[in-house]
Amino acid sequence: GAVVSQHPSRVICKSGTSVKIECRSLDFQATTMFWYRQFPKKSLMLMATSNEGSKATYEQGVEKDKFLINHASLTLSTLTVTSAHPEDSSFYICSARGGGANVLTFGAGSRLTVL
Amino acid sequence: QKEVEQNSGPLSVPEGAIASLNCTYSDRVSQSFFWYRQYSGKSPELIMSIYSNGDKEDGRFTAQLNKASQYVSLLIRDSQPSDSATYLCAVTFNNAGNMLTFGGGTRLMVKP
Numbered sequence: 001g002a003v004v005s006q007h008p009s010r011v012i013c014k015s016g017t018s019v020k021i022e023c024r025s026l027d028f029q030a031t032t033m034f035w036y037r038q039f040p041k042k043s044l045m046l047m048a049t050s051n052e053g054s055k056a057t058y059e060q061g062v063e064k065d066k067f068l069i070n071h072a073s074l075t076l077s078t079l080t081v082t083s084a085h086p087e088d089s090s091f092y093i094c095s096a097r098g099g100g101a102n103v104l105t106f107g108a109g110s111r112l113t114v115l
Numbered sequence: 116q117k118e119v120e121q122n123s124g125p126l127s128v129p130e131g132a133i134a135s136l137n138c139t140y141s142d143r144v145s146q147s148f149f150w151y152r153q154y155s156g157k158s159p160e161l162i163m164s165i166y167s168n169g170d171k172e173d174g175r176f177t178a179q180l181n182k183a184s185q186y187v188s189l190l191i192r193d194s195q196p197s198d199s200a201t202y203l204c205a206v207t208f209n210n211a212g213n214m215l216t217f218g219g220g221t222r223l224m225v226k227p
Binding site: 006034042043044046049091093103104105106107108109111 | 156
């Protein structure tokens with residue numbers, strides 16, 4: 001089945017620093033990947049759609065200059081949280097369509113804690 | 116305005132009972148329907164997908180879709196404590212570029 005690998009699984013950083021999260025499709029090509037954020041006991045919130053070779057599409061209210069997305073290849077998308085602040089602490093999850101029509105496969109998620 | 120609605124729960128059922136999870140969606144042309152299970156601190160994993168009206172069974176899980184009434188449900192037979200998790204309903208809408216829209220999730224607790 002389709003596998004999406006996400007790294008790192010957990011990261012702690014100081015306020016003001018930048019953090020990069022990687023999302024890889026291991027056994028399929030993904031022209032589109034999705035980045036979600038989830039706060040404790042809340043549902044998934046779509047942040048942006050990552051498009052290979054072009055600019056990402058951001059959801060309303062998501063700052064594109066703060067959450068930089070790069071989708072340079074068919075198997076890799078990265079999310080960089082720039083100048084992180086404590087309120088950016090959250091569970092970030094990427095996903096891609098693989099394994100069947102419209103089936104979304106999720107990475108394991110990255111828990112970001114900003115001190 | 117939320118487009119996919121779920122009761123947040125928690126829904127508590129005894130071990131061995133049937134757990135019934137419900138999801139309603141807004142009045143837009145809908146295409147595909149999914150149930151994901153998410154354990155605390157983990158990412159969602161796909162349990163079932165359903166695309167046409169009626170029932171679809173997979174082991175202890177049955178998904179039921181009624182497009183006329185705009186609801187999709189998930190039944191879990193012989194519930195086990197290991198089924199305790201948050202269940203997310205997700206829908207793709209034709210006129211939203213097949214984007215997946217998630218409900219808020221229902222927390223299920225299966226008590227031994």
